[in-house]
Amino acid sequence: MEQIRTENLNFSYEEGIKTIDNVSFTIEKGMYVTIIGHNGSGKSTLAKLLAGLLEAESGKILINGKELNEENLPVLRNTIGIVFQNPDNQFIGSTVRDDIAFGLENHRIPQPEMDPIIEKFAEKVGMTKYLNSEPTHLSGGQKQRVAIAGVLAMKPEILIFDEATAMLDPQGKAEIKKVIRELHEERDLTIISITHDIDEVAESDFVLALNGGKIALMGTPHEVFADEKTITDIRLELPYSTRLGKLLAKHGVTVKNHMTMKGLVGELCQLHSKM
Amino acid sequence: MPIAFKDVSHVYSAGTPYEYRALDHVDLEISEGKMTAIVGKTGSGKSTLVQHLNALLLPTEGTVYIMDRTISAKEKPKKLKSLRGAVGLVFQFPEYQLFEETVLRDTAFGPKNFGCTAEEAANRARQALTLTGIGPEFYERSPLELSGGQKRRVAIAGILAMDPKILVLDEPTAGLDPAGTASMMKLFSDLNKKMNKTILIVTHDMEQVYRYCDEVVVVENGRIREKETTAEFFRDARRCNEMGMLPPSLIRFIEMMREFGFNVPDGITSEEQLAEWIGREVKHG
Numbered sequence: 001m002e003q004i005r006t007e008n009l010n011f012s013y014e015e016g017i018k019t020i021d022n023v024s025f026t027i028e029k030g031m032y033v034t035i036i037g038h039n040g041s042g043k044s045t046l047a048k049l050l051a052g053l054l055e056a057e058s059g060k061i062l063i064n065g066k067e068l069n070e071e072n073l074p075v076l077r078n079t080i081g082i083v084f085q086n087p088d089n090q091f092i093g094s095t096v097r098d099d100i101a102f103g104l105e106n107h108r109i110p111q112p113e114m115d116p117i118i119e120k121f122a123e124k125v126g127m128t129k130y131l132n133s134e135p136t137h138l139s140g141g142q143k144q145r146v147a148i149a150g151v152l153a154m155k156p157e158i159l160i161f162d163e164a165t166a167m168l169d170p171q172g173k174a175e176i177k178k179v180i181r182e183l184h185e186e187r188d189l190t191i192i193s194i195t196h197d198i199d200e201v202a203e204s205d206f207v208l209a210l211n212g213g214k215i216a217l218m219g220t221p222h223e224v225f226a227d228e229k230t231i232t233d234i235r236l237e238l239p240y241s242t243r244l245g246k247l248l249a250k251h252g253v254t255v256k257n258h259m260t261m262k263g264l265v266g267e268l269c270q271l272h273s274k275m
Numbered sequence: 276m277p278i279a280f281k282d283v284s285h286v287y288s289a290g291t292p293y294e295y296r297a298l299d300h301v302d303l304e305i306s307e308g309k310m311t312a313i314v315g316k317t318g319s320g321k322s323t324l325v326q327h328l329n330a331l332l333l334p335t336e337g338t339v340y341i342m343d344r345t346i347s348a349k350e351k352p353k354k355l356k357s358l359r360g361a362v363g364l365v366f367q368f369p370e371y372q373l374f375e376e377t378v379l380r381d382t383a384f385g386p387k388n389f390g391c392t393a394e395e396a397a398n399r400a401r402q403a404l405t406l407t408g409i410g411p412e413f414y415e416r417s418p419l420e421l422s423g424g425q426k427r428r429v430a431i432a433g434i435l436a437m438d439p440k441i442l443v444l445d446e447p448t449a450g451l452d453p454a455g456t457a458s459m460m461k462l463f464s465d466l467n468k469k470m471n472k473t474i475l476i477v478t479h480d481m482e483q484v485y486r487y488c489d490e491v492v493v494v495e496n497g498r499i500r501e502k503e504t505t506a507e508f509f510r511d512a513r514r515c516n517e518m519g520m521l522p523p524s525l526i527r528f529i530e531m532m533r534e535f536g537f538n539v540p541d542g543i544t545s546e547e548q549l550a551e552w553i554g555r556e557v558k559h560g
Binding site: 038039040085139140163166167169170171172196198235236237240243244247248250251252253261262264265266268269271272 | 316317318368422423424449450451452453454455479519520521524527528531532535536537546547549550551553554555556557558
């Protein structure tokens with residue numbers, strides 16, 4: 001089922017400079033999509049357009065077949081949740097419980113109904129133990145998990161992560177990637193993640209590569225990274241296993257294009273045992 | 276010895292219920308002219324450690340020696356201002372600290388504050404901006420109009436404009452894209468190799484440490500757990516794994532090959548070498 005469709009989307013912050021330039025794509029329900037591109041390529045702007053936080057100059061965004069416009073925004077806004085980069089800018093409650101409750105309060109959910117919802121989503125992101133903790137006592141990764149719980153409590157169909165791991169330490173990054181992976185396994189949500197993490201891209205179902213506000217490449221990770229020339233031209237990195245595979249070819253070992261280290265080591269094992 | 280910590284402890288909020296010992300009897304020497312990585316988990320004391328280097332924090336106990344100066348609990352360093360000119364400290368997300376109306380004025384603020392004439396300060400600012408790859412077309416623009424990566428370059432130029440001998444950077448590549456990270460690390464490496472600056476980098480990015488740094492200092496629970504050469508530190512994935520850090524890709528790949536039964540020898544330090552070894556192994560098995 002089609003969840004998101006954009007048709008010839010355009011957006012500029014400054015007259016004459018297109019930040020989003022004629023972008024069209026469709027995303028199916030339950031897909032895990034990564035959006036890649038160097039800084040300034042238009043990734044975050046695209047995310048904000050999809051979340052209804054910016055209004056397109058021209059073109060259309062359809063969510064579940066309904067156009068995202070002023071009229072439909074109040075209905076569609078609850079369909080889409082977004083988690084931002086900076087964990088400190090999105091923690092508004094005085095405790096974890098208050099923070100998750102914030103959105104529910106805005107929706108006038110009565111207090112007795114709120115608690116089970118808060119507890120359910122705190123558990124989902126592994127923060128049950130910290131419900132009464134203050135934000136100053138939490139790590140960046142924990143704050144981001146609370147932000148995710150707060151967004152999930154609104155029951156969105158689409159969840160956007162706008163470089164949600166960029167400001168975290170390695171442990172925090174791993175925590176958030178685990179939550180994203182688990183959410184994807186449930187297949188209830190359509191996930192869109194803006195990221196520079198090539199390992200995360202390799203795990204996703206579909207990749208959109210942006211450059212200068214245009215779609216430079218789109219497809220499965222395999223398809224996208226097969227176009228080495230474009231990837232290099234738009235200043236992105238190839239997965240490690242792809243780069244190593246090319247060096248191997250120079251030394252007489254021909255391997256398939258693998259997205260993960262494990263895939264490449266596995267093929268090397270097979271080649272080795274055939275000797 | 277340009278930098279030495281002798282039995283240094285730092286206690287925050289001493290004598291209150293929030294008392295916290297961030298550094299605990301630290302002894303450490305940092306080599307001159309090298310590029311040293313300071314690594315450790317969040318909360319291990321890395322940032323507290325480096326903030327002693329320009330006396331932003333004073334030790335609660337012990338002494339810090341920097342070039343010809345002594346910083347201890349009892350004596351505030353003399354000529355604090357010249358120390359701050361000699362040791363440039365770049366905080367995490369320094370772009371949040373830009374405040375002047377134009378890029379050039381923001382970069383010239385430091386040298387001007389340190390007694391340079393307006394003209395001299397502007398000259399130094401232009402040189403520093405050139406070093407960090409910010410061209411003249413940006414000089415008169417507001418720092419707020421720039422992209423995140425450009426802002427960070429301007430902020431680092433502001434420190435370089437003071438021509439410090441020692442440059443301390445707290446997570447300078449956090450949040451940058453791969454291309455931005457690579458060019459930023461190249462800049463620090465050039466400052467180290469071509470301009471002979473001593474560089475200390477606090478970072479979680481083992482890929483960059485492996486590629487660019489000479490020595491690694493591991494901070495754990497406010498203590499120095501080890502200090503060794505980069506080659507020794509990355510001999511295998513063990514040290515990274517113990518600290519919850521992602522080892523460099525090459526090390527991870529070699530470890531994985533070993534798990535799958537390949538007898539990868541020690542001493543492979545580049546992808547080229549590894550590919551060559553695999554080539555021989557797979558062909559002649």
